[in-house]
Amino acid sequence: MIGIKRLAEHLNISIGTVSRALNGRPDVNDETRRRVLEAAAELGYVANQSGRNLRQGNTNAVGFMIESGADTAGNSDNFFLGVIDGVQHVLARHDLDLLVLPCPGDENPSQYLQRMVSRRAVDAMIISATHRVDARIDLLTKARLPFIALGRSTSGGNVYPWIDLDFEGVANRAIDRLVAKGHRRIAVGLPSNDINLGFIFLDGIKGALKRHKIRFDPSLIIRAASTEQGGYQITHEVLAMKDPPTALVLVYELMAIGAYRRLGEAGMTPGKDFAVIGFRESPLAKFLQPALTCFRMSLRDLGIGLGESLLAVMPPYADTYPQGLVNKIWPMELVPGESDAFTRKG
């Protein structure tokens, strides 16, 4: 692990010139630069990041906070890996590194984030799984650290950058499809924690029902963990109702797995005896039978959108990405399956 000092000695020039050559400053003799670059490659010199950080006041790194605790882990599965790949694609253009910061399940997310921010471990942050009231947004705003949220929140007065999936669009299209097939009693499976997407999705459902002049029945809203097991449990409760609904809309992809299983146990087939509409089209959804009606999006494109929108609020890159403060609803495309093909009799 050689430092700039030894590299300079090796070349018999000053560390200042070495630094300038390595950092691509124009005021360096071509021959000198060549020699420096060659020696650096040969000796495997890479600038110590802490030294740079301290001097420059930045880290050339962007953090992506996720939660590693059991609760959200169920949902996240490969969702984040796909998004991360897109984010990195954008950051790589500017030699920025992405650090994934997993908040331990037993630590308060705000406290964890505060620690990361105060330590100045990154120049900017991406946060995800936003809650209706989310202290992290106020915290980041106050710290003046550039950030973007994957998800909306009522915190921050909507004057912070965010990208969020089109939950209201999905809710509306799901209800439209089911109502068109004659369904009137439609159950909705929501997450049991107070993540904001649950509220937004529910609002979308309520609005859609109103459009169709269907009275909203709160007993048809069922909450459970965002996992296969949660979907199983929701379906179990649905089937146990005295006046059971004929359709179920789910807000998490994994829930559909449990729903199919529970229906199977009851001798029912999705799209035959009961209608199911899932959320995101995941690789798994493609292997459900009958095919699940769900909604398609590109995780990588979402990651690219997040990355570019984040750069737009980072001073050194704002000129290159002039979109300003992005508030974007990410569209999702309906993938018609057979799971809601059932037309209610009567």
Add this chain to the structure above:
Amino acid sequence: MIGIKRLAEHLNISIGTVSRALNGRPDVNDETRRRVLEAAAELGYVANQSGRNLRQGNTNAVGFMIESGADTAGNSDNFFLGVIDGVQHVLARHDLDLLVLPCPGDENPSQYLQRMVSRRAVDAMIISATHRVDARIDLLTKARLPFIALGRSTSGGNVYPWIDLDFEGVANRAIDRLVAKGHRRIAVGLPSNDINLGFIFLDGIKGALKRHKIRFDPSLIIRAASTEQGGYQITHEVLAMKDPPTALVLVYELMAIGAYRRLGEAGMTPGKDFAVIGFRESPLAKFLQPALTCFRMSLRDLGIGLGESLLAVMPPYADTYPQGLVNKIWPMELVPGESDAFTRKG
């Protein structure tokens, strides 16, 4: 973002004393320490990590390299989130942070790792998805950075710390079960990339067949992506053989999903017309019907094992974790299902 200087001014004492008080040195007056701690909390002071790093020569952070590219993403799903939670649990005891370092799909893993190491972004590394020959192991050894591998490799001469799943145990028990039920022609689904676990698993299969005096037939080894789709494809190929096997052993949990689907399409039921044994018992496996015979392990415990074994090779913690250089095969417990209940006729 207040620094130690301003905190010291605020308290009217020297920065040295502030630092000592904050870092829990014994040679500080109790009353002084109390005042410092109080003021730090009040003003929200947290030491700038770059300053500390530079001075101390360490980062108080451990890196966990994963691959965010499409290929491995399929496999990883929630595997890593579970492991990470366990690792963090251990690191938290010593105020070490875990940084997940996702290697972009389009970057060479060794190059990426080299960059992270040279930048001195972390004090130690966890690498995963080891290949048979894995340059990262030699690289880390050469850089003298403490590390542990989740997975074995022929690189590094086996004198580096690793923990790996018990692939040979799984292979042997799977074959034993199938042979006991009369199967002689058993197909094996392996990953198509050259990740080392494929080789180890195959060796285990070969050994088990030999024990049972069954000739090894290379045409029964089928390689595909470590995804649902891969499992589908493998099963498709199996069914198309002119002398089809009667059983299939898979090395990735998600492959079972695709296998079930393909069998279903062929009008076959796992455990009835054809035997299937999966690998890790994932939340998903629990929702397959009929129940998949697979193998159980605790991701969190594996994470704890990795964390502790890593600390054992980090000089400041080696005394607390005296296990030395760990080479451990992680046991997996058979979870009998119905997917291999089929007894071959004839």
Add this chain to the structure above:
DNA sequence: CTGAAAGCGCTTACAG
């Protein structure tokens, strides 16, 4: 028990 000072490895005005 506390303060003054050195120095970790860089980058960057400033002279020349």
Add this chain to the structure above:
DNA sequence: CTGAAAGCGCTTACAG
């Protein structure tokens, strides 16, 4: 075009 020097924010021997 290059060198000498300052300084980023810390921690830690060293004096007292």
